[in-house]
Every structure is written in structure tokens, then in C-alpha cells.
Amino acid sequence: MSDTKSGDDKTLSVTPKKTLTLKRPGVEQSTVRQNFSHGRTKSVVVETKRKFIKPGEKPEPVAVFTPRPTPAAIAAAPAPAAPEPRTPAPPPPAPPPQERMVLNELSRGEMEARRRALEGSQAREAEDRARAAEDAKRRAEEDERRKREREESARRQAEEEARLKAEAESRRRAEEEARRRAPQTAEAAGGDEEEARPRGRGPVAPMRRPVAPEVARPARTKGEADRRQGKLTLNSALSSEDGDARARSLAAMRRRQEKFKRAMHNEPREKVMREVTIPETITIQELAQRMSERAVDVVKFFMKQGQIMKPGDVIDADTAELVASEFGHTVKRVAESDIEEGLFNIPDREEDLVSRPPVVTIMGHVDHGKTSLLDAIRNAHVQSGEAGGITQHIGAYQVEKNGQQITFIDTPGHAAFTAMRARGAQSTDIAVLVVAADDSVMPQTVESINHARAAGVPIIVAINKVDKHEANPQKVRTQLLQHEIVVEEMGGETLDVEVSAKTGAGIDKLLEAILLQAEILDLKANPDRTAEGVVIEARLDKGRGPVATVLVQTGTLLPGEILVAGNEWGRVRALVNDRGEQVKEAPPAMPVEVLGLQGTPQAGDRFAIVNNEARAREITEYRQRLARDKAVAKHAGQRGSLEQMMSQLQQAGTKEFPLIIKGDVQGSIEAIDAALEKLGNDEVRARIVHSGAGAITESDVTLAETSGAAIIGFNVRANAQARQAAEQADIEIRYYNIIYNLVDDVKAAMSGMLSPERRETFIGNAEILEVFNITKVGKVAGCRVTEGKVERGAGVRLIRDNVVIHEGTLKTLKRFKDEVPEVPVGQECGMAFQNYENIQVGDIIECFRVEMVTRTL
Numbered sequence: 101m102s103d104t105k106s107g108d109d110k111t112l113s114v115t116p117k118k119t120l121t122l123k124r125p126g127v128e129q130s131t132v133r134q135n136f137s138h139g140r141t142k143s144v145v146v147e148t149k150r151k152f153i154k155p156g157e158k159p160e161p162v163a164v165f166t167p168r169p170t171p172a173a174i175a176a177a178p179a180p181a182a183p184e185p186r187t188p189a190p191p192p193p194a195p196p197p198q199e200r201m202v203l204n205e206l207s208r209g210e211m212e213a214r215r216r217a218l219e220g221s222q223a224r225e226a227e228d229r230a231r232a233a234e235d236a237k238r239r240a241e242e243d244e245r246r247k248r249e250r251e252e253s254a255r256r257q258a259e260e261e262a263r264l265k266a267e268a269e270s271r272r273r274a275e276e277e278a279r280r281r282a283p284q285t286a287e288a289a290g291g292d293e294e295e296a297r298p299r300g301r302g303p304v305a306p307m308r309r310p311v312a313p314e315v316a317r318p319a320r321t322k323g324e325a326d327r328r329q330g331k332l333t334l335n336s337a338l339s340s341e342d343g344d345a346r347a348r349s350l351a352a353m354r355r356r357q358e359k360f361k362r363a364m365h366n367e368p369r370e371k372v373m374r375e376v377t378i379p380e381t382i383t384i385q386e387l388a389q390r391m392s393e394r395a396v397d398v399v400k401f402f403m404k405q406g407q408i409m410k411p412g413d414v415i416d417a418d419t420a421e422l423v424a425s426e427f428g429h430t431v432k433r434v435a436e437s438d439i440e441e442g443l444f445n446i447p448d449r450e451e452d453l454v455s456r457p458p459v460v461t462i463m464g465h466v467d468h469g470k471t472s473l474l475d476a477i478r479n480a481h482v483q484s485g486e487a488g489g490i491t492q493h494i495g496a497y498q499v500e501k502n503g504q505q506i507t508f509i510d511t512p513g514h515a516a517f518t519a520m521r522a523r524g525a526q527s528t529d530i531a532v533l534v535v536a537a538d539d540s541v542m543p544q545t546v547e548s549i550n551h552a553r554a555a556g557v558p559i560i561v562a563i564n565k566v567d568k569h570e571a572n573p574q575k576v577r578t579q580l581l582q583h584e585i586v587v588e589e590m591g592g593e594t595l596d597v598e599v600s601a602k603t604g605a606g607i608d609k610l611l612e613a614i615l616l617q618a619e620i621l622d623l624k625a626n627p628d629r630t631a632e633g634v635v636i637e638a639r640l641d642k643g644r645g646p647v648a649t650v651l652v653q654t655g656t657l658l659p660g661e662i663l664v665a666g667n668e669w670g671r672v673r674a675l676v677n678d679r680g681e682q683v684k685e686a687p688p689a690m691p692v693e694v695l696g697l698q699g700t701p702q703a704g705d706r707f708a709i710v711n712n713e714a715r716a717r718e719i720t721e722y723r724q725r726l727a728r729d730k731a732v733a734k735h736a737g738q739r740g741s742l743e744q745m746m747s748q749l750q751q752a753g754t755k756e757f758p759l760i761i762k763g764d765v766q767g768s769i770e771a772i773d774a775a776l777e778k779l780g781n782d783e784v785r786a787r788i789v790h791s792g793a794g795a796i797t798e799s800d801v802t803l804a805e806t807s808g809a810a811i812i813g814f815n816v817r818a819n820a821q822a823r824q825a826a827e828q829a830d831i832e833i834r835y836y837n838i839i840y841n842l843v844d845d846v847k848a849a850m851s852g853m854l855s856p857e858r859r860e861t862f863i864g865n866a867e868i869l870e871v872f873n874i875t876k877v878g879k880v881a882g883c884r885v886t887e888g889k890v891e892r893g894a895g896v897r898l899i900r901d902n903v904v905i906h907e908g909t910l911k912t913l914k915r916f917k918d919e920v921p922e923v924p925v926g927q928e929c930g931m932a933f934q935n936y937e938n939i940q941v942g943d944i945i946e947c948f949r950v951e952m953v954t955r956t957l
């Protein structure tokens with residue numbers, strides 16, 4: 101049987117020290133494990149009670165055994181001693197002479213162990229006592245230090261206050277002094293100010309900006325006082341209870357001091373410069389948050405710029421960037437287009453690439469024969485054996501030459517289609533530049549050259565109309581030199597072909613030239629992958645719903661796939677080629693009509709295939725949101741910066757001509773929009789309330805009604821309900837099929853809104869020779885017409901010494917006794933002014949006619 105000391109024994113460490121209360125006066129405790137035969141053990145708590153002895157008395161150590169209340173232990177215990185309650189035991193009968201032991205039959209080892217346990221326990225107690233004393237000392241020191249600090253801070257505040265007062269006083273005196281001594285030189289005045297500043301005290305900053313500290317100081321003191329006196333907080337309650345020891349934490353004190361110092365020195369809080377991430381659009385609130393600025397400060401900034409904004413307002417990235425840099429932050433522009441990651445430009449392996457047909461766009465000046473050429477090519481070269489097939493306009497077509505396909509993008513080359521053409525060039529491999537041989541290089545020819553160059557697309561020159569007798573192809577070639585287009589014949593590398601769209605001459609050669617150029621370009625695509633491409637045209641078809649003509653640029657498009665194009669998506673219901681036939685697939689460079697989209701995408705939108713509807717929805721919703729935000733931001737932007745506001749003020753008198761435009765094809769709507777945008781001047785301009793592809797519906801009429809707009813249908817008609825609604829609401833619907841006519845009409849209508857111009861025509865002058873005062877009539881001037889003639893009813897001005905002193909109308913114009921309508925030059929007459937009599941001999945009467953002229957745009 102052996103005893104173990106409980107100190108390090110984990111099994112015993114749970115012994116509830118608290119219940120055993122080490123601090124019980126005069127009692128020392130430790131736990132001892134006793135081992136018995138057959139592996140039985142028992143834990144006992146040893147309490148050593150010290151007896152307080154009077155001087156002279158002999159100390160009598162006492163050990164009390166408290167058995168653990170485990171049943172096993174109770175059963176196994178050989179009942180060594182009667183269990184004692186935990187209350188301090190009354191001193192037992194005088195022990196035998198063994199020191200500190202009352203147990204019988206303990207071996208030396210056991211006794212030694214117990215002794216060690218008791219000693220350890222004593223040592224611990226001593227340590228605890230020492231620690232407590234140290235803590236108390238530290239606390240006292242801390243309290244003392246805080247007190248000192250508070251006193252110090254109060255002293256400093258008082259000092260600062262006194263100093264500021266002194267400064268203000270001395271400054272006031274200095275100013276007074278300066279005023280007394282005025283006028284003085286600026287230098288002398290500077291010197292005075294220097295004098296006025298208390299020397300060697302305080303920093304220079306408060307002197308430079310003296311107002312802030314003075315204002316800040318009393319406000320702070322008052323605020324603090326109010327806070328302290330007015331409110332009873334837990335803190336204040338405690339601090340009043342046990343002195344000021346617990347009033348404020350040290351950190352709070354420091355913060356307060358820092359703040360105070362800053363206010364004193366008018367130092368701005370140290371600014372943290374951040375890199376602010378700015379998406380395409382952002383709310384002011386969000387921007388402020390990202391800059392760690394207060395939204396109200398950003399709003400204030402806008403206000404200074406003359407814009408009234410709310411924190412919830414959306415601004416575009418450019419504005420946000422400006423704001424961020426004004427606040428001193430750096431900017432990182434990001435596109436929130438992570439969602440589109442992996443949608444486009446999936447790389448292909450070299451070995452998967454195969455040759456594909458070239459995509460050609462025909463460009464050139466108005467009337468140089470683009471449409472005729474496209475038609476000529478198409479009519480002559482629809483795929484062999486299918487010549488009888490019904491061709492339809494889908495915005496692009498393919499022809500076959502020498503067994504090879506060529507894709508033509510069939511967008512008409514009207515001036516207003518510039519935007520479309522620019523997009524066309526992006527999806528194009530080769531640009532055919534049509535120049536009429538009977539004309540010359542024109543502005544749009546140059547524009548086309550620039551578009552092709554910008555897109556990095558090689559040009560083939562088609563010199564058209566060579567059938568005409570006045571055709572001069574050589575002149576065209578020479579003119580092209582000026583624009584750095586050097587055709588082969590002139591020793592350059594640009595292919596040129598003389599053609600006639602009328603007779604069909606040279607068309608084959610042109611196609612061959614295209615194929616040759618394509619060979620040089622070595623155009624390739626991977627047909628064994630999901631399709632990617634571009635929308636050429638999109639429209640709302642009455643029977644088929646939204647229809648988009650797309651050009652597959654890589655991969656193969658199949659029915660059933662989920663296609664995302666711009667803001668729209670849909671499951672491909674059918675693919676229709678340029679001959680109106682349904683096809684099972686659309687390989688690279690093939691233009692097809694896609695049916696099954698949910699909405700009409702925009703011409704020029706890129707399309708791609710996604711795996712599931714959820715992803716398609718996610719992408720299109722994101723794009724729609726983006727478009728919406730952009731529109732809102734644009735709108736907000738219109739409320740604009742100061743410049744914008746000024747221009748708005750200027751425009752305040754601008755009359756708007758609201759229009760709703762519905763068209764058959766997205767491309768034509770864009771063209772109309774662009775053309776109408778150009779109309780107008782400072783006084784009147786067209787405002788397109790809404791435009792879109794599709795028939796004119798009842799909702800268009802409602803919109804027209806609310807916005808006071810006229811409705812224009814381009815190649816579309818209003819449905820019966822819309823017609824009826826328009827009739828009832830008295831809304832005008834106009835139909836057009838030629839853009840020029842549409843634009844001309846709008847122009848004429850807008851001209852009617854221009855205020856007429858006042859035009860003045862000089863008629864004649866008369867000199868006053870005599871002034872008669874006639875009763876009942878008043879003063880009448882006897883004049884001679886010296887220039888032109890004088891007319892009754894015309895405007896007259898009275899001019900004295902070359903100064904106009906009156907402008908009005910004539911009351912009478914008499915020749916002898918008769919009223920006459922006019923008096924020619926050289927004759928004499930009598931004239932009287934309406935409501936004006938201050939006339940003198942020698943005055944000149946100028947006669948003029950005013951016309952109001954209607955203006956046009």
C-alpha cells in the first residue's frame with residue numbers, strides 16, 4: 101500500500117478545490133490515494149488543521165481523513181477512522197508523540213509522502229498569498245497612474261484653452277494694430293502677424309486656420325459636460341461609487357486625447373488610401389463603403405458638382421472612378437462578367453481545325469451598286485441544282501464557286517447603316533469595296549476603307565458599273581492610291597476586279613479573287629464543338645416569333661441546343677437556311693435563321709451555346725440587369741455634372757418631338773434611330789420614347805398616349821386592337837418603307853415646332869420738315885419721303901441724331917387732306933404716331949415691314 105501525492109495526479113485533479121476551500125483559515129488540504137490488496141484503491145482528502153496556539157503553548161498538528169463518497173471505496177474501506185464532517189473538527193484528544201500524524205501503522209514511505217504533500221500545499225498557499233499581494237499593489241499603481249493621467253489631461257486642456265484664448269486675444273490685438281497702422285505693405289503686415297503669434301507656443305497650424313479649433317473647442321467641452329451630467333450610465337455610476345478608478349479604460353482615455361489633439365491642431369484623420377474596385381455600375385452607397393468614406397460625403401461631393409444625388413442612386417464606372425480619385429483612392433475597374441467566364445473563345449486544338457468558307461461584306465458609297473452586286477452574285481450563283489429554290493432575305497447568304505462556299509453578309513449599304521456595317525466588318529474575313537467606275541472615291545468609300553482597316557480585314561476592290569460608257573476604272577484606281585489602296589495593276593497587293601452588277605460581267609472573277617484571298621488567309625475553324633458566332637439580324641416574325649439570323653463562326657449549331665445571344669436566350673427549335681429550308685446543322689461560316697428564342701437579340705450580339713437553361717437564364721438575367729443599370733446610370737448621368745446641367749439649362753427651351761418607332765428588323769430600327777438622332781438643333785430635337793422590332797401593339801399606343809408621342813411603323817403595321825386604340829386616343833400612326841421618307845417627314849414635322857423667325861425689311865425714310873398741332877388729332881409731322889416709301893400700317897421708328905427714340909405704328913398717313921395707303925419718295929405727307937407726340941423738326945421717321953418667317957431644319 102502506498103500513498104501518492106494528489107498535486108500532479110490527473111485523476112484526482114478534479115477534486116473540487118472550491119468545496120474544500122483552501123482558504124479556510126488554518127486548514128491545509130491535500131488528497132492521498134491509498135492502495136489496498138487486490139488492486140483496490142481509495143482517495144482520501146487530508147485536511148491539516150493548524151491550531152492557533154497561545155504563546156508558550158505547544159503546537160499540535162491534526163490530520164483529518166475524509167473518505168471519498170464512492171460506494172466502492174466505502175465498501176472496500178477498512179474503516180481506518182470515523183468519517184469526519186468537513187467543518188473544522190474539534191481538536192482531538194492529545195495525540196501520541198508522532199509528529200503531524202495520527203494514523204496507526206503507516207510505513208515510513210507513507211509518512212514521507214504525506215509530509216511532502218503537506219509541504220507542497222503550504223508552498224502553494226504561500227505563493228498564492230504573494231501573488232494576491234502583488235496584484236493588489238499593481239492595481240493600486242494602475243489607479244494612481246490613471247489618476248495622474250486624468251489630472252494631466254485636465255491640466256493640458258485647461259492650458260490649451262488658455263493658450264487659445266491668449267492666441268485669439270493677441271490676434272485680435274494684432275489685427276487691431278494692423279488696422280490702425282494701415283495702409284501698410286503686405287510684407288509689413290506679414291511681419292505683424294508673426295509678432296502677434298505667441299512665440300514658442302503651439303504649432304503653426306492653428307494660426308493658419310484659427311477658426312476651426314476655436315469652434316471645435318467649446319462644442320466639445322459642452323458635449324462632454326452634457327454627456328457626463330445628463331446621463332447616468334453604468335460607468336458613471338460605478339465611477340462615482342468607487343472613486344474614479346473605473347471611470348474610463350486607458351485606451352479610451354488615449355483615444356479621447358488623440359481626438360482632442362486632432363481637433364486642436366485641426367488635423368484631418370489620417371486617411372487610408374485604398375484600391376477601390378469599381379464595376380460597370382455602382383450605387384453611391386456601395387462606392388462610399390468601398391472607399392471607406394461616408395456616403396453623405398460622396399453625396400456632398402456630387403452636390404458641389406451641381407448634381408443632386410441620393411446614396412441609392414446608381415452611377416456608371418467613369419463617374420465612380422472620378423469620385424474615387426477625387427477622394428484620393430486608386431481605382432481598379434472590373435467587369436462583373438465572371439459569370440460569362442468560359443462562354444466564349446474556348447480554345448481549339450490545332451489538329452481539330454479544318455478549312456471554312458470566307459465571310460464577305462460588301463461596302464461602299466451610296467448608289468455605287470452594293471445591293472445590285474449582292475443580288476447579281478446571289479442570282480447567278482445560288483448553289484447548283486437549287487437555282488429554282490425560293491430565296492429569302494435573311495441578312496446573309498452563301499454561294500458556291502468552284503465547289504467552294506462563300507458567305508456574303510447582305511446588309512444594305514445605306515448611309516444610316518454605318519453602325520451595322522461596322523459590326524459587319526467584325527464578323528467579316530474579306531471586305532469587297534464597291535466603287536462605281538462612273539463616279540469617284542466618295543466619303544463613304546473612305547469610311548468603308550477605314551472600317552475594314554480598323555477590323556484588320558483585307559480589301560478587294562470591285563470597280564462597278566463598267567458597262568457604262570462614261571466608266572473610267574483607271575481613275576478609280578488612281579484615286580484609291582490617295583487612300584493607300586494600291587491595286588495589283590498599280591503594282592500593289594490589293595486585288596481589284598472590274599464588274600458590272602447590271603450585266604453580270606466580272607462577277608465570276610470577283611468570286612475567284614475572293615477565294616484566292618481566302619486561301620491566303622487560310623481560314624479555319626473547328627466544326628466538332630459547340631457553336632459560337634454573331635447575330636446578323638433579328639426580328640419578330642408574326643408566325644414564328646423572334647427570329648435571329650446568325651452567322652456560325654466556329655463549331656456547329658444544332659437544333660435543341662440552348663443558345664444565348666446578347667440579353668436573350670432560347671432552345672433552338674429549328675434552323676432555316678437562306679433558301680428557307682430547315683437544316684439539321686449549321687457548320688462554320690454558315691448563316692442560318694434561329695427559331696425558338698425567347699426574345700429578339702440585337703444585331704451584332706455574339707451568341708454561344710450553354711449546357712442548361714439555368715445557366716442561360718443566369719447569363720441573360722445578368723446582362724439584362726447590366727443593360728438596365730447602364731440605362732439608369734446613363735439617365736442619372738443626364739442629370740449630370742455641372743457641364744451637363746449647364747447644357748440642360750440651355751436646353752430648357754428645347755422642344756422635343758417624341759416618337760415611338762417600330763420596325764421589322766433590328767437593323768433598320770438602329771438606322772432610323774441614328775438618322776433621327778442627327779436631326780434637330782438647339783431648339784427642337786427628336787426623342788425616341790421607344791423603339792423595337794415587331795408590330796405596333798396596343799401597349800405602344802398606350803405609351804404614345806402617355807408620352808404624347810407619334811407612332812412610326814417601318815415595314816410593320818398596327819394590329820386591329822392597336823388601330824382601334826389609336827383611333828380612340830387620336831394618336832397618329834404613320835407607315836413607311838423608305839428611311840429617307842421617314843426622316844424627311846419627321847424633319848418637316850419638327851420644323852413646324854420651330855418658332856418662326858422675325859424678319860424685318862426696310863421700306864423707307866421720311867424727314868420731318870414741320871410739326872403741326874391740330875386740335876383733337878394732336879401733333880402731326882409734315883414730312884418729305886427721302887428714301888423708298890412710307891406705308892400705312894407699317895412699323896415706324898422715330899430717329900433723332902441717329903438714335904432711335906421711339907418705335908411704334910402710324911396713326912395717320914395723309915397726303916393733303918386724304919388718308920393714303922402709301923407715299924412714294926420725293927413726296928410730302930402728314931404723319932402722326934399712335935400714342936406718341938414727342939416729335940421735332942429734323943427727326944427722321946424710318947418705315948419698316950416685319951415678317952414672321954417659318955423656319956426649317
Ligand SMILES: Nc1nc2c(ncn2[C@@H]2O[C@H](COP(=O)(O)OP(=O)(O)OP(=O)(O)O)[C@@H](O)[C@H]2O)c(=O)[nH]1
Nearest residue numbers: 466467468469470471472513514564565600601602
Ligand atoms: N449601269 C449600271 N448600273 C448599275 C450597276 N450597278 C448598280 N447600278 C445602278 O446603280 C443604282 C444604285 O445601285 P444600288 O445597288 O442600289 O446601290 P447601293 O450601293 O446598294 O445603294 P444604297 O443601297 O443606296 O447604298 C441602281 O439604280 C442600279 O441599277 C452596274 O453595274 N451598271
